[in-house]
Each structure stands twice: as C-alpha cells, then as structure tokens.
Amino acid sequence: MVQLITGKRKEDYMNQYSFQSFFSFDISPFVQVCAFEKGEYIFQESSLPESLYYMVEGKAKLYVTHKNGKVSLINFITSPSFMGEVELLNAQKYTKGIQAVTKTVCFSIPYNACKQKLLADSVFLRELCLFLGNKMTQTTNRFSQTQAYPLENRLAAFILMSSDDNFYKEKHTEISEYLGVSYRHLLHTFAHFCQSNMIRKSNKGYEIIDRQKLQELAREV
Structure with a gap:
C-alpha cells in the first residue's frame, strides 16, 4: 500500500x-x-x-x-x-x-x-x-556496451545495480534477453561467479559475498 x-x-x-x-x-x-x-x-x-x-x-x-x-x-x-x-x-x-x-x-x-x-x-x-x-x-x-564488453563485466554491474539489501533476485529468462546473451551463457557466468565466491545461491536468490570483486568487474563497463 x-x-x-x-x-x-x-x-x-x-x-x-x-x-x-x-x-x-x-x-x-x-x-x-x-x-x-x-x-x-x-x-x-x-x-x-x-x-x-x-x-x-x-x-x-x-x-x-x-x-x-x-x-x-x-x-x-x-x-x-x-x-x-x-x-x-x-x-x-x-x-x-x-x-x-x-x-x-x-x-x-x-x-x-x-x-x-x-x-x-x-x-x-x-x-x-x-x-x-x-x-x-x-x-x-x-x-x-553489449557489443564492447564481456558478459561477466556487464552482469557484475547489473547485479550491483538491481540488488536489494545485498540480495539479487531476477528472472534469468528476462535478464538474458535484457543483456543480449543466451540463457545458457548467463547460467554459465552465474556458476562462475559462485565458484569464485563473489555470490552465493540461496532461497532468496543470490547473496552478494564479495562486493569488491563485483565492483572491480563492473568498473570496466
């Protein structure tokens, strides 16, 4: 309300x-x-x-x-x-x-x-x-930027922009279209971010673990 x-x-x-x-x-x-x-x-x-x-x-x-x-x-x-x-x-x-x-x-x-x-x-x-x-x-x-920068840079910037209270939760199908990449490529990059301990999957979506690493990637955009 x-x-x-x-x-x-x-x-x-x-x-x-x-x-x-x-x-x-x-x-x-x-x-x-x-x-x-x-x-x-x-x-x-x-x-x-x-x-x-x-x-x-x-x-x-x-x-x-x-x-x-x-x-x-x-x-x-x-x-x-x-x-x-x-x-x-x-x-x-x-x-x-x-x-x-x-x-x-x-x-x-x-x-x-x-x-x-x-x-x-x-x-x-x-x-x-x-x-x-x-x-x-x-x-x-x-x-x-879609043509000039790799997905990991643009995705890092997007996660930081769209997150709320250190959590990111958006639909992969919508975001893959928004960022101009395939669904498979998007999932692969999320998996890479999780393996690098930048984010962690949870029931609420993805929790930001290492904001500094994400910011370093985002600064390239």
Missing part, C-alpha cells in the same frame, strides 16, 4: 532534494511524497497514469508484456528519475509497467492539479529536457 509522507517530513524531503528549484511557481501545494514498498507497482501496465513521479530514493524496473504473454525487461530505473513524463507530454497514452525493486520514495504531482502549469513552465521543461537527453544517452550506452 502506498504511504503518504506529510507535514514536516514532506518539507524535509522537498528541501533535501531541492525539488522547488525545478519549477518557476510554488509547487508545494500540488506535491505529495509517496513511499512504495518493494514489489509494489508505481504504474500498472497499460493503465492511464494520473500523476508525474520523480523518484528520489530507491530503484524500480520498467517492463512490457507482449501479446503472446512474454514479459520483457526494458530498463532499471534508479533515482533520481522522472516517471510518467512521456505521458505528461501526450507522447504516449498508456503506460508500461513500473514496479519497485526496493523501498522507493517519490514526489508525485497529479496531472489534473497543474498539468497546464507544468507544460507552460520553462524552468520545469528545461529540467525535463535535460533528463530526457541523459536518458537517451544512457540507453545508447547500454546497447553499445
């Missing part, structure tokens, strides 16, 4: 992340601060989004379900990050699914409260353009 953070704690979050600086008008009356628990949906897939979110703490995953029932992981979203910005600009009507991977805290601005103010605010639009430009660059870099 989504928790709302109110009162002084809301003010503290606004000040800590300088959220007011993103706007030329007073945004505080329109903003809610929301906390999502791990596994909760920020956006249900194919829904009509009602709010623009700005994630300031936590991680989430963006996915899409195809007509044949296959689920594809599109990207991991890490803070700070806007969510629902494409829908705000009317470039996309229905949202893809976004699910919290860790406990996640977001600023939420309901569209019906001030959509026209947002779209007319040059300060906010500049922030949004910078975010979209960085997002495009990151996507391009990820695809180029």
